[in-house]
């Protein structure tokens with residue numbers, strides 16, 4: 001590995017007298033209480049990483065049980081009621097406890113200040129508070145699950161959730177509400193930090209795309225989450241006081257709920273995928289050794305996705321009974337949002353073109369992300385087409401579609417990011433070979449799990465059923481087999497990354513010879529990130545082709 | 549002399565002050581959207597059941613609502629003066645004005661509580677006991693009930709915000725006695741002021757929607 005001082009440095013260290021070495025952020029204070037009261041964004045990121053990993057595997061256990069049940073056409077493993085509770089638990093945990101916080105709260109927390117050359121986020125105490133809110137929300141959700149579970153699905157559709165379900169809906173709603181506050185605070189912190197704490201010379205169009213992506217995500221978090229929060233409160237009110245807001249029998253209107261819910265939840269899918277795009281935009285140029293193609297377009301596309309994302313919620317309601325004209329408008333707008341997404345895919349591809357590509361583990365994950373995201377996105381166009389959606393709605397086609405985007409896309413990128421910045425976070429290198437094997441296993445397992453689901457959906461298998469006609473069994477068995485491979489793939493990084501913590505080689509400050517500011521400081525970084533405040537003098541992604 | 553502590557992540561006081569007030573603005577933008585579903589619900593109701601909305605709004609107590617609007621506007625005025633005093637580093641005067649602001653906030657809450665009590669007695673609280681005096685056909689009753697649901701949700705959310713505002717005033721009154729670094733800087737009063745004005749502005753929207761709609765028609 002080469003040294004930190006490399007030709008691609010975008011930093012002018014100025015006339016620093018001599019480097020005054022601070023100890024790493026991991027060094028001071030080993031006790032639990034030091035960690036639980038820390039205000040260092042890097043330690044908070046680690047706290048998030050640990051808790052989020054726990055919830056990921058918990059959600060995974062529910063997924064495993066679902067797939068096991070579906071291996072046979074009869075509902076013989078669990079009762080129908082338990083099945084409903086399983087997929088609800090799986091959905092709630094994966095969406096609110098894993099996908100939404102994963103990249104912003106773990107990678108974003110660690111990297112945003114480093115990437116903008118700041119010593120911390122603008123409000124460190126608030127940052128810690130948002131981790132506590134996350135834990136509190138997680139605890140409430142867990143309690144709801146342990147106390148008997150919830151059977152509404154993660155979408156809490158009314159009037160079932162508000163009037164008929166006799167499970168722990170209010171507890172689950174409260175948990176999600178608290179989690180929402182956690183994300184609002186994180187978003188607020190990022191927005192203010194990017195506006196106020198950028199290093200000298202770091203203009204908006206010199207920001208790494210990861211920063212752009214998290215900034216746009218934060219805007220969505222801050223503006224959309226409150227709407228969800230109040231909607232959930234209304235559901236709880238209807239349930240507790242038996243008054244009609246959403247229940248037609250009481251004079252309410254269920255469409256009102258769907259409007260409000262999807263006004264949040266469609267932008268929420270961009271909360272999950274924009275940060276993932278940010279990660280890919282860091283890894284791909286680094287391992288192709290070329291500047292990002294069309295940097296400005298990439299930044300504009302991120303903003304466009306965030307803005308248009310607020311206008312397309314009605315594509316979840318094509319079959320809900322909303323007016324036909326509304327359906328047509330939403331269909332059209334949904335096609336529009338595909339344009340900036342396509343720009344991003346084209347620009348990644350163009351960045352790769354004629355690059356001197358190095359297929360290291362992070363790069364494999366990033367390429368996996370691009371491929372799976374593309375498939376998921378293209379099948380999204382099927383669903384955005386009004387006429388087709390009427391056939392495909394609520395079938396396994398939808399299940400496959402959102403898993404390609406959210407699991408194939410976001411989780412793949414999250415893992416890519418973990419691998420890319422692992423040396424920075426921990427100061428250790430892991431085995432690249434094992435990393436590559438895991439990436440390939442995950443990719444293979446993923447496609448075997450979810451591709452058959454497109455076929456199932458196309459053939460008419462509805463989602464959320466725990467038994468099905470025998471003719472669907474072959475595809476379901478393939479899918480379940482894939483899930484086993486996928487599970488193995490997800491477990492592998494736990495092993496070799498943990499191993500690297502103790503036995504891995506020491507990482508240099510910049511093992512990948514990347515250009516971001518975060519690579520200009522030690523690995524792991526000192527407590528206040530930079531010994532001297534950096535000054536940026538170059539454009540972003542100033543990569544040059546690899547020497548001989 | 550009154551310079552607050554500079555947190556390590558900031559390079560200057562100017563930067564720190566800017567970050568804090570900018571943070572407050574972002575926070576308020578987010579806060580505003582908490583009222584979004586209620587306003588959307590109101591719009592929805594108004595479009596689908598205009599008659600019931602009008603009837604329902606005539607059940608609210610316009611006199612008390614108007615008095616409360618005046619009380620709240622006065623409190624905002626006091627708050628603005630408090631911010632001004634703090635800016636001039638007159639922390640004693642700022643403390644007194646904060647006390648006045650908080651007191652007016654409490655008066656608002658008391659009147660609001662009295663109104664709720666009245667409405668409760670008239671069986672206007674949504675739920676099994678709901679029956680408005682003047683409507684009998686189920687569709688209209690449903691509309692009125694939904695109106696009152698939104699009414700109670702919105703005014704309660706507003707009252708919750710006001711309670712937080714009052715607590716912030718009281719807290720500032722207690723800590724302004726200590727000079728920095730133990731006490732807060734003067735800009736803290738202005739941040740509290742921003743929040744207070746926001747709560748005020750929300751009421752300025754709720755008041756016509758809940759009390760004045762369709763009143764003119766008689």
Ligand code: HEM
Nearest residue numbers: 063066067087091094095099153154407463464465483486
């Ligand atoms: C081993 C991998 C996984 C398997 C086998 C799996 C399986 C399933 C199945 C069968 C459903 C559909 C339930 C139904 O609608 O009938 C489902 C729903 C869902 N999954 Fe997964 N899943 C996996 C991983 C993930 C991951 C990693 C995430 C998120 C990061 C995720 C997020 C979701 C969401 C949000 C739903 C919607 C829940 C609902 O419809 O209520 N899944 N999953």
Ligand SMILES: [Cu+2]
Nearest residue numbers: 266313315316
């Ligand atoms: Cu959508």
